[in-house]
Amino acid sequence: MFNNNDINFEALKRKAYNGRWAVLEEGIIPLTAADPDFRTAPEIEQGIIEYIKDGYLSYGSFAGLPEFKKNTAKHFNTEKKGNFGPENVLAVNSAAQGMFLIAKYVLKPGDEAIILDPVDFLFKKSVEAVGGIVKLCPVDSKTGGIDFDTLVSLIGPKTKLISICNPHNPLGKIYSKDVLKKISEIASAHDVWVMSDEIWSDIIYDNAEFHTYSSVSEEAKTKSFTVYGFSKSFGIAGLRIGAVLCNDQEILEDFTEKSNFNSTIEGVSTLSQIAASTALEKAKPWFKGFLNHLQHNRNTAYNILKDSEILTPTLPEATFVLFPKIENGLSSDEFAQHVLKQGKAAVVPGSERWFGKGAEGHIRICFSTSEEILTEGLNRIINSF
Structure with missing residues (x-):
């Protein structure tokens, strides 16, 4: 579970808004809004179906x-x-x-x-x-x-x-x-x-x-x-x-x-x-598998970024976002625009608009996707410089 084969990219391109697949140009990887790329637990889907069966x-x-x-x-x-x-x-x-x-x-x-x-x-x-x-x-x-x-x-x-x-x-x-x-x-x-x-x-x-x-x-x-x-x-x-x-x-x-x-x-x-x-x-077994996947992704993302010399991450204790510090002198908005245009990867800038004055000089990266997508997205960010 929770690999590329479990992601319906066509569905995401139709339904995943808020800075994600449905609103970005084809070919751009969104590591933006904190929303999973995976379909919800089958128990939840079944619960909704059962509830509406009697009409x-x-x-x-x-x-x-x-x-x-x-x-x-x-x-x-x-x-x-x-x-x-x-x-x-x-x-x-x-x-x-x-x-x-x-x-x-x-x-x-x-x-x-x-x-x-x-x-x-x-x-x-x-x-x-x-x-x-x-x-x-x-x-x-x-x-x-x-x-x-x-x-x-x-x-x-x-x-x-x-x-x-x-x-x-x-x-x-x-x-x-x-x-x-x-x-x-x-x-x-x-x-x-x-x-x-x-x-x-x-x-x-x-x-x-x-x-x-x-x-x-x-x-x-x-x-x-x-x-x-x-x-x-x-x-x-x-x-x-x-x-x-x-x-x-x-x-x-x-x-x-x-x-x-x-x-x-x-x-x-x-x-x-x-x-x-x-x-x-009913869906906590599904959630535990999801959490294990997220912890693996957290470690993967941290290890990729810590050696990049472009971004310095800290290891989050919780959430499925990283908030690394920008090390190449660009502002948060400049960095986000650069990796969008040159790297075809979307991130959230640590600008005052999104996180307040104390966020400048950082970007936020969401890692609730497959390891394949995450790794590709992070490499695009690093290699765009």
Whole structure:
């Protein structure tokens, strides 16, 4: 499994958008958006088919199907040291929407939110979309380490939210229990909410330990939201399915009401929830094979790049992206344009637009493809100079 023979390139050229096969010129290899090149698990496909066999596609429960909520809670409790019941889970239309809804719930126009720098652009976009003001907390681009003195110095009277990305996109860092506990102590001392984006929390290498944020302390449990999604682990980005989790049931009920999920204004496709629920219940053997393949690809990519003298990588602890440093003096945008034109390989530049000011001088490379495609793409990048 997970080699070139398992990839339907014709299907990808029709369906894989967001900077990938369907929008690039013929012959270009996309190592861009974090989306697998492999078809989803057969158990997920079968789950959708079974659900629609009786011909009924009725309204679902507004806050999420019972099986979706139960399986998501169980997944966090068994895999991520969580302590959630089904009542602590709300189905949403993707992790990205969950981030936006949390920003909308916590922030009024003019309120401030602290986000990491660099980090995925959706953090900044979510805050600004609701009229909030972003404060950037620099993290070490090699280690992902957080400067806690700077974090504390950024907190002021208008600070209402600290947003973290764990595991971190694009740095591949897993934040330890001690680091998360420190964040919870700072947030509690200043009465600030914390949002933890944990969409990457299944893609963990070397059997490393992962703690969902709300599990690390009572302070973390009290005033936090967790965001989760299924696009990375199970390749169902097009189904737009995610979850918001909160240990405070009253808060989550208020959040559900104010986010319009208690009516038909909002709500998540039942087919999407069935796909996600089936993924957690039946597709984990498929996922374990996928994870093994990703770890092999991670090692392959790292070994190719570390001797290139063009890019200097760090070995990610999680995610299926690398964020190597550019060593030939080009800016991130210049590098990405060069390898696109000269090497016929597409990457994401580490520009402010995508990852913030701290990303400049890097590119992001996605390796959730076959080893053959990955190796060819990396060699094209290196040999284009």
